[in-house]
Amino acid sequence: MLRNGKDIANGAVIETQVCIVGSGPAGITAAWELQKAGVKVTLIEGGPDSPKGALDPTWPDKSVLYAGKADGQFAESEPDFLIRPYNRAGGPWERERMFGGTSAHWGGQSRPLDPIDFEARPGFPGWPIDRAELDPYYAKAAQLCLLHGDDFSPQAWAEILGAEVPELTGFDTTIYQYLGKNYLNFALRTFDGVTIADxxxxxxxxxxxxxxxxxxxxxxxxxxxxxxxxxxxxxxxxEFTIKADMVVLACGAVENARQLLLSDVGNDHDQVGRYFMCHPLSNGPVLSASGAYLTDAQTRLMAGQTLSGNRAVPWQDANGVRVSGRFSPTADEQKRLGIGSCWFWANYGQYYFEMAPNPDSRVALADTVDPVFGQRQTHITWLLSDRDEATYTQTTALFKAAVEELGGDVYYQPWPAVKEGLTVNGHHIGTTRMSADPKEGVVDADLKVHGLDNLYVAGSSVFPSTGISNPTFTIITLSIRLAEHLRGRVGAP
Incomplete structure (x- = not known):
């Protein structure tokens, strides 16, 4: 059932078992899983319905209600981060205020986080859960997203494609799947033949x-x-009131933190809004590889291609799922060098890496207020650290050495030239991170806000570290796990 808030009477009270705030992949996944179990769910979205999946209807109200101040690294590359697309010529927008949230512009790139991403290592705190605990939920997420199974190993995909796995010293070959057909926008896609609104x-x-x-x-x-x-x-x-047995904030990393700060909730230890992270992406090519350091069969694996006769062609399955490969430093190298991860993509020249947690990179409340509801706006500060510089310098040197072993060469620009053009790349991570100790985070291992019995947070804001995989697949995975937990709390099977 889909309705408009302005049609709800002023002063009305809506009672439900679970109220989910936000309609992106995190919120809609949780809502779908809960309603399947017979739980009464109310899902609210601040933006409008956009039945054709168009982004334009969100623009005017988004520019008013999402406005604020963005500084730090944003001052160099994205001063309009809060309300504008980072690519002024078009392309991906950072945030959406519409039914479906950022799934409206999601590229569908999917892969689980690596086991090391959950481990404590220099500069990275670790998670209160490990990868093994998420594995069964990753399998369910792969099924929900209609991926080509839940095996992401390069060996399995080399067999499917009739290709070969490259071997680069110090690097793993990692495989990403891409959602096919019309399954990207979670407001429009069907689950068992129906949309969430049906x-x-x-x-x-x-x-x-x-x-x-x-x-x-x-x-x-x-x-x-x-x-x-x-x-x-x-x-x-x-204005109306919703009373729920359980409440889930699923508004994205920026707005989740802002909502908690506006209500002075969950911030007993000054952790709300801290550790804003992303996967910084260079503005255009900053490195290049020369020489034939991969065989044709290895190149096809990285490009997600199979052979049709003697010709390499893109592979896809009946659902339109595609694949491609990346090179990422091994867990041993990350630990040895004290760095985050990154990926290199054959001859792809942009640089994309794992940002280290920084408590001063954060979301706070601005002194200004929005003109519609009179609420304080967002003040976001994005700050990189010396460890981020080390990640760049160490991984590029490692990649250069590995390619040289195979007869090729790599050129890369110095860090200062790369840093000034970095953009957030649409992945907003941290600000309500998961922790066993309330003094070190905002939510516990079940995603419940420390100190509150019935308030939960969903989405990548709960990630203690970013890993290198795109976050949406793990967001969906955690929402499936959260729904299972909430079913138990409300007494559903």
Whole structure:
């Protein structure tokens, strides 16, 4: 069921078992899994319904309600990060305010995090869970996303493609799958033949969370408001309350932190908003490899190609799933050098890496307020560290040495030239990180906010470290796991 918040009477009270705030992959996945078990779910989204998946309808209200201040590294490359696309010529936008969230521009690149990503290592805190605990949920996520199975090993894919696995000293060959067909936008895609709006989930668009009301260690209500008026000139229309047994924030790493800060919830140890991370991406090519350091069969694996006769052609399955390969430093090299991960992609010249957690890279509240609801806006500061520089210099040197062993060569630009052009690349990670100790994070291993009995957070904001894999597949995985936990809490099978 899909309805508009402005059609809900002023002062109304909606009662539900689970209320999910945010309709991106995290929120919709959790909603789908819960309703399958018979749980009563209300899913609210601040932005409008966009039945054709268009991004344009989100622009005017997003530029008003998501505005604020972005500084630090943003001052160099993306001062308009909070409201604008980082590619001014078009292309990916950083954040969305619409039904479906950022899945509306997701590229579908999927791969689990590596076991080392969950381990404590120099500069990286580790997770309170390990990779083995997520493996069964990764398998369920692969099935939900209609991937070509849950085996991402290069050996398995070399057999499927009739290709060979490259061997570079100090590097693993890693495989990514890409979602096919029309499964990217979670608001529009079908689950068992129906969209989320066609299920029993009560989907309310144009429903902005204003306040998380809590008392005696529990959330007792959510104040929610709708807007009315022409796009870009909206005003507050109605205000209503949602009372839920369990509440899940699934608004993205920036807004999850802002909502907790606005309500002064979960921040007893000044951890909310800290450790904002991403996968920094260089602005254009900054390195190049020369020489035939890969065989034709190895090149085909990296490109996701198979042979048709004597011709290399892109492989895809019946659902349109495709694959490609990357080179990433091994766990042993990451530990030995005290660096994060990265990937290199044959002759691809951009650089993409794992940012180290930094407590001063953070989301806070700005002194300014939005003109619709009068709430404090976002002040986000993105800061890199010396460890990020070490990741770049060490991994590029390692890659150069490995390629030279095979008869090739690698050129790469110095760090200062690369740093000034780095962009966030659409992956917003951290700000409500998972921790066993409340003094070191915001949520526990079950994604429950420390100190509150019924408030949970979903999405990549809970990641203690970024790893190198694109985050959405792990976001979906964690939401499946969270739904299983919440079913137990509300007494559903």
């Amino acid at each position: 299920t029993d989930v009560d989907v309310i668009v144009n429903a902005t969370l204003l306040e998380i009301e809590q008392r005696q260690g529990r959330v007792c209500g959510l104040r929610v408001a709708s807007m009315d008026g022409a796009a870009g000139a909206s005003k507050k229309a109605t």
